[in-house]
Amino acid sequence: MENRSGILLLCWTIVVISSPAFGATNIYVGGVADGHDSFDCRVKVGYPVVNNAGGATNVSETNAWINGYLVSTGMAETSVLVGWDTTDKGTNLTWGNMHSFGLQPDGSPLTENATGLSAGTTYFYRFCASNALGHISWAPSTAVFSTDATPAINTGSGAAPISFTTATLAGNLYAGISANISMYWGQDTNNWSHTNHLGTRSESTFAIRITGLADGNTYHYRAYATNDSGEAWSDIASFTTFSLFNGMPLFSGGIADGFDQSLACMVTERPRGSVFMIH
Template sequence: MPRTTYYFRAYATNATTTGYGEILNFSTTQPDTVPGSPTGVSAVAGNQQATVSFSAPASDGGSTILYYTASSSPGHIAGYGSGSPITVTGLTNEVAYTFTVTATNAIGTSTPSTASNEVTPNTTDPPTVTTSATVDPIGQLSATLNGDITATGGQNATQHGFAYGTSATLVTVIATTTGGAFSGTGAFTSSSARSISSLSCGTTYYYRAYASNDYGTGYGTIQNFETLACAESVPTVIVLAYDTVTQTSANLLTFT
């Protein structure tokens, strides 16, 4: 068998006895080959990168493994290392990737491993949000606000809306609207996020947009608007009595 050590000794026999020589040994050889494929490949995403872990192949092909290569699909973006794990950089955030790993010795490179799990690199930031100065319509007791998510931060928003109140710094708020999850970027469209009510007429309100994901909450700048003025009340005149009635006049007793 290849790569096996064998032991031997000579002997000779005559009519009287058998004689033996010294025990010696030798080992068979086998031409070196490329290594086997690495196994157990898995990946964890980061910001524009992924960390790829794996197990060494069962066989190095008879020649020491010089390095490993982790390659992405799509893109064939590669990272190199002498062992596990290998970090592959230069990936595009919000693009899904899988990875294979090869082993290289002096003879050549192994066939690729089975592909890893799929991962999507992303940043670890909350969404970027803009608060619009446009409030339309504005009523005496209600208003419709506007805002945008301009960057997801690497993950879609799980909640969005507005915080509003009468404090110019919004250190305290009257309420916070909740529009729910928001996919990608763009203007807020949910009425539950944009519409506020139970306001007071002729009052200045301050507001700012927000959006949250697993990495935190992003806020827009604080803007303000004023609700429409309160309607003027009309006095009520009540005639209580009258006297001194003539053909052309009367004296009325009134109360306002």
């Protein structure tokens, strides 16, 4: 563009475009008087973007693959690290365990094999990225996982309550986080006649009620647990159902005056015939 004094003026257009998705800003400079750009400069200036990917995988009793993903470097050299611990340290560099991946490019999948973990323990981890511009970014949230553990199980408080033909069998899964539970019971501990499957249970107490028992008989039971880390059996517990002929009231009178429920009228042996009282 030329003014009245004959001096050529250069007109520049500067457009700033913010791109939150990449934590960066694009700057475009151009537009000289002849309609041709003198240069085209696009620069990403911003923070790196990193996340914890899909969480931990291949988790065992003492190992886990800790996964992350570097989405963007912010157009500057970026190094990535990950921290893990049994407590969530948030966005502080105070994690009990840390691993550096060094410099990484945009779109880098990241995995660290964390070893020496404790079985049956909850762990937290979080990725962090810092670039040459001095910007530091953390994954949006902390990832959580629990290591596997071999189950441990017992018969809890035993069998109670017990009646003539029923009983409630108790158990307790006290290690293993979760496991598939079964109860085996019967009168022969070498050949269990009945099995009740309770499905997957978390660590806690549990109980089942069994029926169809014979009065005055001794029964045994034990609990079984299995998960990906192993299996476990409880000790054997025993109980005896109530007997109809062991001091328990069986027959109570029926005299004409209507007072047929007093303990004095009750006997502990089955009558051999019918008794009629006529007034």
